[in-house]
Amino acid sequence: MAFRNGLRRGMSGVLAAAVVAGGLSVAATTTLTGTEAQAADEQFIPLLVYRTGPYAPNGIPAANGALDYYSLINERDGGINGVTLAFEECEYRYDTKLGVECYERLKNQGPTGASIVMPLSTGVTYQLNPRAPVDKIPVHSMGYGQTAASDGRVFPWTFTFPTTYWSQASAFIKFVGAQEGGMENLAGKTIVLVYHNSPYGKEPIPTLQVLAEKLGYTLELLPVDHPGQEQRATWLQIRKIRPDWTFLWGWGVMNQVALKEAAAIAYDMERLIGVWWSSSESDVVPAGDDAIGYRGGSFHSPGAGFPLHDEILQTLYGGDAAAAAEKNFGEVLYNRGLLSSVYTTEAIRTAQAKYGNRPLTGAEVRWGLENLDLTEERLAELGLAGFTPPVKITCEDHEGNGPVIIQQWDGQNWNIVSDWIEPMQDVVRPMIEAAAAQYAEENNITPRDCSQEM
């Protein structure tokens, strides 16, 4: 017995020593020396994705769309003006800490390092915005992140185009006002905001509060804690409040649960409007027919009916629509991932026109983002005519004016049910500038003078 015990002890000791020593030495040799060398003529783009965890239902289609467009550029055109795109996914489960770890891991890859980062998470964006000027890597938070960063004078390295949460909140109020037959009819109405209790969900609150004072509606705030699987109490409160309108500001599993709970209290779906991150196929399908009539915001068209989709289907999937559908082809969030990649590649193209057709640094791509002018004609050339409005970025304005469109779920498809709604720039822009000025003061940043920029 003593012998066996001793043997066990001895073996366990050796095993532990081996595990620790082996692990550390391998990790040290590889990570310290950096990962494998890459070809000198590649433009590296890090892809922060979440294909696992409670946010995977939304993370997967968005990641697939982004990936497909980069693959298309490489396979069809051989890259951007001969510069091949190199990209690597890093899984972070929508966990801010892991997201930052991914960023740190990928930021020095490729011949010029990461040239741009799209976190697809407001939490990670908040982490990266202060680091961007230090690391010289621009952040593109497309329709998410820190709205105040739309002021390019204080946040030269952060881009929020084509639109932001504050713009969207004001557009929602405009839409609801129109539904009520005029903005003056909003007085005395009750609007409930059901939101993810995180920076993401809290973003629209200041705008909705300012507008509540202006227009006279009552705003009720109902936070839902991460990950949002438990919302019974929230929706019972809604049944008690009996709001005229409810805005849903959720992400991941929270969205499907919200729609199911709304159905459970027989809430009128026509009076429920979701943020653009709460209105995709993966959110409504689990709720079944109960979700019919539910509306949500967007900044691009749903569906796979654009010439670009045909090219992707032919080039990447060999025309196999079933295989493409497996990869969420044409879903709302797939299209959003696609659009994100279009913005990235067009910014790189813009920068290449100035700096030459070679792999660009983050600073050079930043110039490309700031001088991006995606016109109607250019969108048509890309096979995206009418997919999204044209956008033009300036030194002051990193948001680009951002109109919002409303789409509705009919049980099978998302359909556009509104015109492009211009956000209330007169309300939103001063708020952005005030928030940016406050940030600048807290962090000792001197806003740059845009007349000096070239």
Add this chain to the structure above:
Amino acid sequence: MTVLTYITDLYNTFFATRSRAINTVFVTVISLLALFAVPTLANEYWLQAILIPFLIFALAALGLNLLTGFAGQLSLGTGGFMAVGAYSAFKMTTAWPELDIIAVFLISGFFAAGVGILFGLPSLRIKGFYLAVATLAAQFFLIWLFNRVPWFYNDNPSGTITAPPRTFAGVMITGPEAAAEVRYLVALVLLAVFVFFSWNLMRSRFGRAWMAVRDMDVAAEIVGIPLLRTKLLAFGVSSYLCGVAGALFVFLYLGSAETIAFDVNISFLVLFMIIVGGLGSITGSIIGAAFITILPIFLTNLNPILGIDLAVDLAKHIEVIIFGGLIIVILILEPHGMARLIQVSRERLRI
């Protein structure tokens, strides 16, 4: 020189080993490496993504180990106590920007200690799992509080707290422009100070009283140890360390944070660290923190190293399986944690 011999002496007692000379060399080499070689050799990824969180979690694990491993009070409120440290540090440094940031870190621990003592009060009546539930309530209450009351995050519209740029002796140590090397060194020095403090504390009257209470509180009371004071002191000291760790977590590692950064997962993670590392062992806290923070990152990097091209989601699932499996294997091989494993293997190898 005397300090060094003293450290080595403590180290010797702790490991109960045979050769003092080897230990003196060992401690000197490790200290020199950690202080000078690591910051110069390691790249930013290693410092920022691996070493800094490791040091901070080691401090939090040390704090919890004092309470759970030495004083025998099971706590699931670590995340909440860390949040108290982080938010009080944030409030202090934004209210009085001229206050030295290191002082802010050290003072913020006292707020956490106060809250810890408050939530430690039920420990006089309830034990074990029931106490764990009471501290779990602290966790949820504190996070709820920091999320609900805008005063704690200075009415920031998104509810995040951001570490403002602050200097110590002319060197930037917080904020986006602080070099990773500097932040690493600050975390390292603070951890070293607290490890030294804990080692001494455990060999003092208080530490022995904690262990007596852990082993049998009725007996401890009969020999004249005041349970109230002893248990509350354990909660206070433990929460102090967790609070400082929480402040460092935001100021040196994350840069900005929301309450979700301190959710109940952090409490579990720190508890796993001390269970895997070794309950009632100061070295165990550090080894456990290393295991839990570094292993997942190591596993993530393993695929590219081995040249296996897996889809990221599959790789993540496999990583979680391996991670869980390894914890089970270690706990079956050595229920007293990795600190004991290492001690035993050292004895086997006669070093």
